[in-house]
Amino acid sequence: MLRQVTAIRYVTPLREGGSLPGVVEADDLGTYVAKFRGAGQGPKALVAEVICGELARRLELRVPSLVVLDIDPVIGRAEPDQEVQELLRNSGGANLGMDFLPGALGFDPVAHPVDPTLASRVLWFDAYVQNVDRSWRNPNLLIWHRDLWLIDHGAALYFHHNWPRAEAAVHRPYRAEDHVLAPYADRMAEADAELAPLITPELLAEVLALVPPEWLTAADFDSADAAREAYVAHLSQRVARSVDWLPAGDAA
Structure with missing residues (x-):
């Protein structure tokens, strides 16, 4: 944990x-x-x-x-x-x-241009986890020591709010037109080729093992192990189908 x-x-x-x-x-x-x-x-x-x-x-x-x-x-x-x-x-x-990152600044796309490779990696990640909360209105990005930091992912993985319909979310396209980094993210194919192979069932299981059991059993599941298996299965299926949800490089 x-x-x-x-x-x-x-x-x-x-x-x-x-x-x-x-x-x-x-x-x-x-x-x-x-x-x-x-x-x-x-x-x-x-x-x-x-x-x-x-x-x-x-x-x-x-x-x-x-x-x-x-x-x-x-x-x-x-x-x-x-x-x-x-x-x-x-x-x-x-x-x-x-x-808490003392002195961190909220991300401003005008003041803080982002490298296209990094922007594409962040957009790929958000598309994969279905993060709907990285818009220009609410970037949930910080600049700290001149680096870009990702925060606030509570609105992602929205499939887990309705497990009976989670299967349909495996293939659901990601709408990137409001994503704050879309104007910079012109290397989506490269990001997919680099990141998708890294997300293995073993890596997902390692991450799920960090989640406290009482959070996993608060709803939907009788045991933490059953919940972990469900998350790993869903996220493994989604990464295998990136062709279905991957935004185009000209998402802006």
Whole structure:
């Protein structure tokens, strides 16, 4: 599993996202952006964060380090916002923490042009995991130490919100016209040839093993092993059918 830490202080909410993430300090002296299991989409958003974040990392895309963040709701007692207090009360136990990148800048496509190879790799990855949340309105990209970092994958893998219809999503094309990196991504065939062979059932199983069992069994599955097998099967089938969903190089 992911490294586990315990939250010791709730610092401030981040109101950019609909799920109301917050900045917390932990017992390892680290500062994290917390994604709460008690938020709107529940544990499935955290499952998507781990699968996508750790898979992206293994494809050599930059993602802040992820941890399992244990939260005692008592840390929210001094928080004046009633919405935050309720969120913390509903999120006791294992939550997700993403390493806070101090001084990071939000991605601006005008100020931060992206290398076509990197843009194509990110667009390929988002198409594969069906990430609908990388638009110019909400890029979910940061610039830190002049490098591009990927964040916020809770809206990806939307097939897992309706497992009976997940099979149809294997072949579903990815609409890339709103993707913030589409204007730079003119090497999609090369990205597919490079990345698709890396995603093996063994790699997917390695990534799924990092997801806490209680998140996987919160809905749909009786056991974590059954859930892991279902995710590995679906994602293996999708990567084998990239011809069906791969955006064209002129996606913009």
